[in-house]
Amino acid sequence: MSKLKNISGFPEWLPEQKIAEDRVINAIRRVYALHGFSPIETGAAELLSTLEAKGAVDKEIYLLKRVHADQDSEDPLALHFDLTVPMARYVAQNFNELVFPFRRYQLQKVWRGERPQKGRFREFYQFDIDIIARDELPLCCDAEAVTVIDRALTEINTPAYRLRINNRKVLLGFYRSLGIDEAVRKKVLIAVDKLHKIKEEGVSAELSGLGLGADLIQQILKLTRVQVAADKIETAFDGLAVSDEMFAQGRNELLELAALLPEATKRNVLIDLSLARGLDYYTGLILEGQIIDHPEFGSVCAGGRYDDLASEFINKKLPGVGISIGLTRLVDFFFTHKILQADARSTSEALVTVYAEEQRRAANDLADQLRAAGVASEVFYKSPKLGKQIDYAESKGMRYVFFVGGDGGVEVKDLKTKTQVRVDNITQWCQNRIA
């Protein structure tokens, strides 16, 4: 007999959980589509060289290898680790077929070949939106991306969350104003990105290792302590007398962005100058979403603005902004905290019982009438005692059980209200039922 063991990091749901996950997916998709984002899908595999062109440095990538091939003459293929790099490649490749601004959503699994460890998935869904324009992308697109993600998270009943927002130009301009060399500035970003993991002490040590003096380190840490609600954004820059053009641009972008957000979204936004985001390609807005009462959960969503992601693939300027919801992790969190109910073990609302095999055709016909009226129905596969069939309906979470009498008369039992009535008009019953 084959080994039956869980593959660590590849989560699988029971049917009742998958039905619940699909509800979440459909709710997010509806929000995305209502805002005019269109679906695309890219292949699970990319050329390894494509993945390495942007951002792949820190990722553990899964290479594909044909089991029966002695050696692959082709370029190596690898599973994508996010949906942003494949989307950039797709946009460049289909440039002449797409209408810009290109607005897409994308729901696909991504893979990260990390060492197996608790709470880390190696296969998970991401659910992204991005807007890509030609040459110039106004800040209203950043505001729209933030707004749509906020609405999606609200729609799926995410517990109180905070969208932490910063701008790379604020950080890099600030570091420049301190006289830090360009090559070192990115390393400072990477150190600051670890703040929540290694605390100020750890960041200090790393910055010190980069050759920065105590005074510079104190100023860098001071900036990370700035956290203000979006409606108080003007106060974020109080006491920061920085004369740097990039810093000023980043600050103005943050101010303009906040002004463009609808009130409901603004309430969930925190301007947080400690946010740095490790990934290389962001050039303006950066964002991370956190559940307020569960900071240990990490980020619910993340994203930002990139000005030249597709320039690796095409000689065009294609600035973009995008945010990704970490769907599988979020759904897993919802199950753990009972935010998402996984109670229906079947898509069926109704079971049609069969008291004898001669009656199966009549039972099938009744089920077809129910389906035609939109009620998902199933006919029991055997004809044991009716009690056994009712038990089955109950154990699968179906609410209604139908009985076809010898005279062709139909009765239905509501397992919730424990009542049984005769049904003369199936279609009418379907319309009037409490679904």
Added chain:
Amino acid sequence: MSKLKNISGFPEWLPEQKIAEDRVINAIRRVYALHGFSPIETGAAELLSTLEAKGAVDKEIYLLKRVHADQDSEDPLALHFDLTVPMARYVAQNFNELVFPFRRYQLQKVWRGERPQKGRFREFYQFDIDIIARDELPLCCDAEAVTVIDRALTEINTPAYRLRINNRKVLLGFYRSLGIDEAVRKKVLIAVDKLHKIKEEGVSAELSGLGLGADLIQQILKLTRVQVAADKIETAFDGLAVSDEMFAQGRNELLELAALLPEATKRNVLIDLSLARGLDYYTGLILEGQIIDHPEFGSVCAGGRYDDLASEFINKKLPGVGISIGLTRLVDFFFTHKILQADARSTSEALVTVYAEEQRRAANDLADQLRAAGVASEVFYKSPKLGKQIDYAESKGMRYVFFVGGDGGVEVKDLKTKTQVRVDNITQWCQNRIA
């Protein structure tokens, strides 16, 4: 700049094609769910040993290899090549949590590491249903699987097709009645399975190579010539005086199955005793769907009955029946033959124009009103001349363009009827529009 080349065999759609593919997916999913099949998803990767336990012999499997790992200490992982083997593993693994009969649908990509060649995909969607019972699975489940697949294919406007049906017991019992050894019978099946590719001459040669004499070969070929419509099934066995218990059982199963099918499905069914199906695990019903005018296209769907697929993984008898629709290939065929329209390049029905940036908030508010009434809407991202904005709506396939006047009054242009009217009540307009 990175190389930009198509990865052969990994098809990707443009947004308008993906929107169309999603319509097909939703239509099939609706049929499956209306019949009480529930969704599951399994990991893209399985232990290589799981895949090799059943059916993997002829498949080119993609192994996963961590790019930064010097050597993997874990068992090798590989991408699944179909959804049946993973489902069997899933059922065995979750045996105590599932209610039987277990009825699931599963839509996922599968991967085959074939050599790249025209018309062969290496990544594609399969969309499967299966029913798995404990100990015993009555034939009404086979009939249901055939019926549901027939209804799904009809629902998505598949051109005239034929569900070719046979029973493994008919073939194996017939070969036994000819005195062919058990070990040779399976090889005969594999040779007969190639009939449409290598014709009778080629099959003869292979059978001859197995040591069968000319008379036996003629009888085997004669059986493959039996093709009758489902409502003439009684005539299928005319002149076949075979006294073999397994043959008789297979024949009776076919007769009973045909009797259990609703008339609409029966019309699409052909009893075809040439059908053998290469895969190892089928034990009763076998099925393949073909488009009548396009035999070159190969099979639209395929499946059958297996009595012991999960027994590799668990010490229980779990007979099942399942059929898989080759979704990606079918959608590709639909595009090629213009059966599926890919005209809308956006999910948006309406564009809200912006004649000046000061007016963006009013435009956003209008778009939110439209969305609240279920009309997917997008606000133009800049504020150029209105003609340019209308061109954009047209190029993305949106039907309606909204204008917010300086007085707050709203007008809408219908790009199809070329009419423009004032809208006083947005919600009412949404209800009355022609979507």
